[in-house]
Amino acid sequence: MTTSIFEVSGMTCGHCVKSVTEELGRVEGAKNVEVALVPGxxxxxxxxxxxxxxxxxxxxxxxxxxxxLVTQSR
Known part of the structure; x- marks a missing residue:
């Protein structure tokens, strides 16, 4: 299992988390998405x-x- 970490700007609330989680969940190979929200x-x-x-x-x-998407790291 591989974990990729992405930094994303513009998220402010739970709805933002849901939107990003749903879209990334559709990416081929994605199994689990977790978001550490930093509003603003x-x-x-x-x-x-x-x-x-x-x-x-x-x-x-x-x-x-x-x-x-701001940055991507592994």
């Missing part, structure tokens, strides 16, 4: 998967949810 700041999003996730798919999912 940069939130930390951890995605567990069987292998590496497609970075373009992750960025597109976050964008689709209405937020901005």
């Amino acid at each position: 700041g940069v939130s930390r999003v951890m995605v567990s998967s069987a292998g590496a996730l497609d970075p373009d798919a992750v960025a597109a999912a976050i964008d689709e949810a209405g937020y901005a």
Whole structure:
């Protein structure tokens, strides 16, 4: 199991968390999504998967949810 960590800006509330969680949950290979919300700041999003996730798919999912990907790390 691999855990990827993403920093996402623009999230402010539980609805934001739900939107990001749902969109990232649709990315091929994603198994579990956890969000450490920092209202008005940069939130930390951890995605567990069987292998590496497609970075373009992750960025597109976050964008689709209405937020901005700041950084990605492993």
